[in-house]
Amino acid sequence: MHDFSTGWYVIYTKSRHEKKVAQQLGGMELQYFLPTTRILRIWPTKKKYVQMPLFPSYVFVKLENLQHYFDSLQIPGVLYFVKIGNQIASIKESIIHKLQAIISNKLDDIEVLSGHFNPGATVNIHAGPFKGFSCEVIEHRGKNKILVRIELLQRNILVDMPSYCLEVNAV
Structure with missing residues (x-):
């Protein structure tokens, strides 16, 4: 990996491992963002609203250095970082802020x-x-x-x- 720079990156996780990966990132004192939305789930005996990831299998993480990258890859449930070519893809902080604003408004029709x-x-x-x-x-x-x-x-x-x-x- 060449030319590492501090910023936001996207981790791709195993199915339904987003919350576990986010907890592990928090335990490592890394800044992460797992956007969720409220969805009505219907079972044969009940209905219930649950928090589900807005982007299934994706967790955003802010990496400060190359060691954080390698440490993140060791978390159970992490498959890989999203890449463009040979470089891990970074996300502009402004996009993270906009997504955070969307989530903070708790819209149910997303x-x-x-x-x-x-x-x-x-x-x-x-x-x-x-x-x-x-x-x-x-x-x-x-x-x-x-x-x-x-x-x-x-x-x-x-x-x-x-x-x-x-x-x-x-x-």
């Missing part, structure tokens, strides 16, 4: 999907928890939704958003 969506009309969000994001207006299941693409994770965040929060991009 959907994260990995499917392909055709490009929609590009707009800027100037109010609300997604303020500062550029997004697209698309039709999904017969409704207009706001789509925010997170390219590195190959995921899309879908959400209902009032029109007063949106501003059409100037061409």
